[in-house]
Amino acid sequence: MPHDPGANPLVEVRGLNVRFVSRDATVKAVNGVDFTLAQNESLCILGESGSGKSVTLRALMRLNPPKKTVMEGAVRVGGHDIVAAPEKAMADIRGRVVSMVFQEPMTALDPVFTIGKQIAETIIRHEGVSRAEADRRALGLLELVQIPSAKRRLAAYPHELSGGLRQRAMIAIALSCRPKLLLADEPTTALDATVQIQILLLLRRLQQELGMGVIFVTHDLGVAGEIADRVAVMYAGRFIEEGPVAALMRGPLHPYARGLMGATVHAGMRGTRLTTIPGAPPDLSRPVQGCAFAPRCPQAGEDCLPAMPELRSPAPGRNVRCIRVDEAA
């Protein structure tokens, strides 16, 4: 890989494939994802619904539904082999080495347990501390995620908090055992626009203060620009472009990434039409021949169809899967 994460990467993913097998169909959700993440680095995975970004994220802590998921490839997080680890060992890794912030804090929190208890049980589970010590730590965590009158909020149930506070509580749970890697699955999608930016700034600050690696998934380009060091664009279960956030946002190379940037609202665009990408993403339960984006691509030709384009590196730190890229760059 051209991107150099240093000698000891926090996350190392090689040839990750995830399939969902059911009686009716096999859906190939992730088809060969490779990447590395350095300690203390933040990566944003961009893509539309169904591109495999959430599945990739969940694969990093093996949280996809165990019965129907087939996972192949190599995934190492903090030195642990995530693909091969027995379920018991996975339970020790989850929450301690890697933890996740979910999209919808209303449904991701247990409605009949208090916030304090949901934080404390995680600490007790992993560190075996006393109830009183866990409660004390829970209070500290609520203060860390800047929940006002934290002491009172410990005894609150999820339905008694606003959406923003709930997501802060969710982050507090995820951080309770100081994980090395924080995963966030569209952490701001369910929130009001004003609250979104607060949560993003909080995540950014916590990442820097606690020195975690962060991988988050979004379809919101603004979110990506706000907190990511690097961005990866996903399409049909593959990373089709990857690079430093500023360079990629300013000059996307892959036609799909360009389409994605073109379909986004910026300031000063009043009156102009948004460009859209024609067509729809491929059905992942059917085999895809060649470049998955070719049917929708304005630059596609016969030569796109025989094989999946190999990764090309047109500039340092940038990777793209498109045979036209040398022309584009």
Place this chain on the structure above:
Amino acid sequence: MLSYILRRVLYAVPIALAVSLLCFLLVHIAPGDPVNAIVPADAPQAVVDQIRAEYGLDKPLPVQFGLWLLKVVQGDLGRSLATGRAVTDDLFVAVQNTLRLSLIAAAIGFAAGTLLGAIAGAFRGSWIDRVAVGLAAAGVSVPHYWLGMVLVIIFSVTVNVLPAMGAGPGGSGDWAWNWEHMRHLVLPAVTLSVIPMGIVTRTVRGIVAEILNQDFVNTLRGKGLRRGGILLHVAKNAAPGTLAIMGLQLGYLMGGSILVETVFSWPGTGFLLNSAIFQRDIPVLQGTILVLALFFVSLNLLVDLMQTALDPRIKRA
């Protein structure tokens, strides 16, 4: 919470009043003249009138209800037309017997149903699930008087290990928790437990499967909780709905064991009701129905209070 409990108890008072009015009316609207049951068919009209007056049956219905209610609140349910004994005395014994039977049946049915339902819900679609659903469907569908008779044929007639009827030596009022008495409880309790077992299985299965599909279970796995830790969350989430169905079922068991008590000649309220109906014994009928209905009301109240204690989303205001 205390004021909430107090308020809920106060709400139950008008319900209890309405229930007693209904009990009273039901019996009086039903066809058949109770006096005919007491006097011989060729008795002179003067005697019939005298008896009618003695029992207060000659007064208008509202007055009868008022007089009856006044006595009821003093703990006097009148005297049986058939035996002349105080209704409260017979009812006291019968209620105890019915409580023993229905509580044991509930314990069996609820335990089996919760276990089966939880396993079925957790392994939805597997063979265990199909077995549990089959058992639940059978439990709900099999008529329990028929099941009772089949059990009697097997365990009392063929194998001859358990008694077919009665509440043990010493008759209906002489209960003790020893094997001599308890062996009489086995067949009726098992028979009676089958329906609540089926219903609780189906309900718990549905609730557990729904909870396991919720996002927060993924969060719990993501926090590294093991099966036991997740089970605790599932249990607390499932408890309010499960309790509601159990409360209703216990109420049905208390009042609905007429057939089973009759099949096994178990001297409980169902047995008492059955004989009172055939003898047109209005005071016994009214008293028994009233007591059973009040049990139902208090059970529902209890369940509501427990649900409120378990689920913080239920408003206490």
